[in-house]
Amino acid sequence: MxxxxxxxxxxxxxxxxxxxxxxxxxxxxxxxxxxxxxxxxxxxxxxxxxxxxxxxxxxxxxxxxxxxxxxxxxxxxxxxxxxxxxxxxxxxxxxxxxRLKPFSTAIAKRMLEDELERPIAEVFASFEDKPVAAASIAQVHFAVTTEGEEVAVKILRPDIEARFARDLxxxxxxxxxxxxxxxxxRRLKPVEVIELFRETVEMEMDLRMEAAAASELAQNFEEDPGFRVPKVDWGRTTARVMTVERVHGTRIDDLETLIEKGHEPTEILRRAATAFFNQVFRDGFFHADMHPGNAFVDEEGRVVPVDFGIMGRLDQKTRYYLADMLTGFLTGDYRKVAEVHFRAGYVPAHKSVEAFTQACRSIGEPLLGRPLNEISVARLLAQLFRITEQFEMETQPQLLLLQKTMVVAEGVGRTLNPDVNMWELPRPMIEDWMREHRGPQARVREAATHAIALAERLPQIIETTDRVMGSLTEGGLKLHPETVARFAEENARRRRSFWPVWLALFIAVLALLFD
Structure with missing residues (x-):
């Protein structure tokens, strides 16, 4: 009450x-x-x-x-x-x-000392009083550590946790x-939307989680020459303070300065598009707040992201669904697009595959024959999501987050080179990934994996069936003798039919060996 x-x-x-x-x-x-x-x-x-x-x-x-x-x-x-x-x-x-009014530097320094449990002079050789950014959850100051490293220090606002708890x-x-x-x-799942928002905000307000996200992204791109993530200073990071390497560079949308410094905009766009594709499809872990203020280009021409509070994840099944769906659209195979949605469970089984195919065609046909630089994948996804109500599609928050991120990415791409579609630049890599993960060989590997999983589960299923049969015949649930006999006959038949599973597994393994 x-x-x-x-x-x-x-x-x-x-x-x-x-x-x-x-x-x-x-x-x-x-x-x-x-x-x-x-x-x-x-x-x-x-x-x-x-x-x-x-x-x-x-x-x-x-x-x-x-x-x-x-x-x-x-x-x-x-x-x-x-x-x-x-x-x-x-x-x-x-x-x-x-953007909010910053809180006082005196409070920021006091919070730093409380969190790091040391006087600020023992942690930083210098600490800039004026914050470089002040947002709803935290503000950022530049500093130099006692070891001489230039860093950016992010500090939560005072009492922000209690304020958010009341509003949530x-x-x-x-x-x-x-x-x-x-x-x-209820189809729009308002409670689920708020719970997801709660999880996101709670993670954002524990700066160790943001630091961990930065660390994971950095690990994923250790071998990438065109994308670099600032290093986290874990010794100066707590739940309410995060310290990372300071980024020196040019905003990715500052075209004039980039050209003055000798950077080729189309090459920067290629590196950004390649990194984004790898985040989404290779790793299933992507920076979901990559607006121009959160992406810089360093002196070596590498794309450097900052602010890792909002990250997205896609499991392997969703990545495969997304790849198959986009391939179907770009090749005009709308039946494939529809079947992928039904197979993934995004469209209820009682809906018409033919009608959904027609709806997909209404989205894809205007794209056919148009130059690739005029095709927006983000807009294609947005149009697809618009038909969700008609076909009672379950809302997929992770795909919506991806779609909005792609809108921002495409906007940056148009700034760097309006005549080039950013998704065309890493095309060789995309084609290699598609062949490896969605080609015929990948299908054989997938079938082998499913066969192995089924083979591992069958003994347990048979053992459970035997146990249930035993309990049924020992006075538990009374069944007619003919029913018990039929159960026993079916159990024996399942044992005899176990060999086709091993045969299928054997064929799949042979296909891989002689590939």
Missing amino acids: WRALRNLLRLCGSAWILARHGALAPLADIPQAPALALAARFVLLFRNRRYDRLRPGERLAAALSALGPSFIKFGQSLATRSDLIGEEQAHDLSRLQD DLFLWIAELLETHWPWI
Whole structure:
């Protein structure tokens, strides 16, 4: 009860700010919730009309900025969910600025000493008072260690954990209300969206997790000459402080400076595209916040990312699905695209494969015959996600995060060279990966793996069947004698049919040996 009362009062305050900015206007046109639509139309009477000239997404971004850090972060998270709020509003929210007034340097130094348990003079030879960045969760200062290393020090805002905890409880309470009172909205999984947001924020507020992400990404690219991740200083990193090597370089979108320094923009684009492809398909672990302010080019022409608070993961099954789906689109095999979706379980089995094939064709046909530099893979994915409601597709947050990341990546690519499609540059590597992982030989290896897994499980299945049969015939559950006899006959048949599995496994292994 107290939770409901507390959140109701906070909701009223937040709703008033949203109403003043005119951000509740989209709710006035929801036919499934007439009471909510009526309330939205009423509070819109009190809006500040200077916001009327803005698009709905811009009004929402302004309101979230006024509501504070948690709401800004939530707005940025919603920017990856065009399936929830529409592509135009998602685009407007993606431009939401995560910039806040910095907290005092005195507090920052005191927090550093508390976290590192040493006087600041014993840790840093110099520490710049003015922060170089101040966001909703933390701010960053440049410093020089006592060993003479230039570093960037990220420090959490005071009491940020408690503030986010209060706001996250409000978001979850609202999501639970939505699912309870409007069943039609459950397909969009509002509670799951908030839980995912909670996990993301909690990881962001433990700077050791961000440091670990940077370390993992660096390990993945140890042998890559065109992509370098700043080194983490673990001795000066805690849950509330992260210290990494300072990056000296040029913003990746500063074309004029890059050219002045002798860098070839198309080569930089190739390196960025290659690194992105390797992150997504080779490693299944990608930087999901690679806007121009988070990517630099160093003196050697290497792409250097910063800020590892938002990372995405794709399991192997999802990577294979994505590869098969994109191949189907680019070759015009829409039936393959549809079948991949059904096989992955993204579209319910009761839906029509033919109808979904037709929907995929409506997306892919406009692409055929167009120059590759005019084809946006990110836009293709966005169009695909738009048909989710019609075919009751389950929302796939990891793919939505990837799609929004690709939108940003393609924007950077167009800045570096508007006449080149960034996905065409690493084409030889992409083709090699496709042959290795999705070609005929890969299919044989996949079949062999499944056969081995089945072979390993069969003895356990047979043993379980024997145990169940024994319990059934020893007075547990009474069955007709003919039923028991049929069970025994089926068990014997399964034992006799065990040899085809080994035969299939043997053939698969031979195919690999004589490849």
